[in-house]
Amino acid sequence: xxxxxxxxxxxxxxLLLGPVLLAGCNIVGPAFVLVHGPPSIPxxxxxxxxxxxxxxxxxxxxxxxxxxxxxxxxxxxxxxxLEKNLVDDxxxxxxxxxxxxxxxxxxxxxLQEIGRAVGADVLIWISIDSFALSPDGQTFxxxxxxxxxxxxxxxxxxxxxxxxxxxxxxxRMPTQQGTSPTxxxxxxEAQQNLASWTGIGVAQLFFKREATEDRGRG
Numbered sequence: 001x002x003x004x005x006x007x008x009x010x011x012x013x014x015l016l017l018g019p020v021l022l023a024g025c026n027i028v029g030p031a032f033v034l035v036h037g038p039p040s041i042p043x044x045x046x047x048x049x050x051x052x053x054x055x056x057x058x059x060x061x062x063x064x065x066x067x068x069x070x071x072x073x074x075x076x077x078x079x080x081x082l083e084k085n086l087v088d089d090x091x092x093x094x095x096x097x098x099x100x101x102x103x104x105x106x107x108x109x110x111l112q113e114i115g116r117a118v119g120a121d122v123l124i125w126i127s128i129d130s131f132a133l134s135p136d137g138q139t140f141x142x143x144x145x146x147x148x149x150x151x152x153x154x155x156x157x158x159x160x161x162x163x164x165x166x167x168x169x170x171x172r173m174p175t176q177q178g179t180s181p182t183x184x185x186x187x188x189e190a191q192q193n194l195a196s197w198t199g200i201g202v203a204q205l206f207f208k209r210e211a212t213e214d215r216g217r218g
Contacts, residue, residue, distance in 0.1 A: 039211040044167060044218065045150065045160040047086045047122070047206050054091040054120035056111065059128045060100070069195040070128065071097070076199025077126075084207045091120050115153030122159070123151045126202055127166060133181070133190050140180035142173040142194040148202060171201040171216040 047053060055077055057070040064070050074093035081090060095118035103109040115123035130145035147166035150159040161167045173194060181187045201215035 040208055041211055041214055043207050044205040047081075047150075049085075049087050051087070051121040052089040052091055052119065053081075053087045053122040053124065054096055054115060054118050055093040055124045055126060056096040056100070056114055057093060057126050057128065058100075061128075063128045063131050065131070065191060069131070069191055072192060072195040073126070073128075073199040073202070076196045077203040078199075080200055080203035081206065084203070086206055091118050096123070110156075111151050112153055112156045115151065120153050123153050124202075125149050125151060125166065131194065131198070133187070133194065138180070139175065140190075141175040142190060142197070144171045144194060144198045144201075145169070146171070146198065146202060148205060167205065167218060169201060169205065169216050169218060171198050173197055 055074050057074050059067070059070050071094070074097075078090055078093060081087060096114050099114045099117035100109060109117075111123055111125055115121075125148065127147040128144070129147060130143065132144075133140060133142045135141055135143070146169045148169055149161060149164075149166035151157070152159050158164065171194075181190045197215055204213075204215055
């Protein structure tokens with residue numbers, strides 16, 4: 001897989017360093033941080049660095065308002081995984097998107113078949129369950145919900161998590177009063193930002209990060 005462009009690296013760096021909204025987190029005092037360092041969140045699962053890995057953004061229910069947002073989620077997640085050096089061989093998710101388009105209503109493809117189609121050893125399945133800029137049509141509070149699981153393409157075994165439905169990951173961007181997008185251009189930009197946050201939030205499941213940088217919750 002090609003290395004991420006400088007522009008994409010810069011964009012992701014800005015998202016990683018930007019403000020976050022952490023639901024249910026206690027405020028940690030400056031004295032604690034000075035002594036112990038900022039609180040951190042461990043990885044939910046460690047990827048096998050030596051096995052070829054691919055992401056599959058599963059939006060077969062049509063949750064995303066535009067298909068290109070799924071590609072953006074995948075690209076940002078891939079870039080983050082590469083930047084963190086989590087796997088040596090990351091296959092582009094574009095291949096899984098193309099493979100999934102070959103299925104029919106009568107003959108859907110299994111995740112194992114999709115992974116085999118691109119020659120991957122491991123497939124990271126990311127189901128898009130919710131993706132919205134507002135919960136009520138008025139409040140600007142972008143949020144996405146995903147379910148993530150990892151499959152051994154060779155054996156068909158689910159490597160993670162134990163729950164068959166997958167690990168639930170909710171991504172919430174900071175709510176800002178009076179900034180609801182009004183023009184089509186603003187709406188498209190807000191959707192792109194949420195897609196980028198979602199991609200980072202999924203990738204964060206696989207490495208240790210500071211609590212202030214976390215993009216979601218399980």
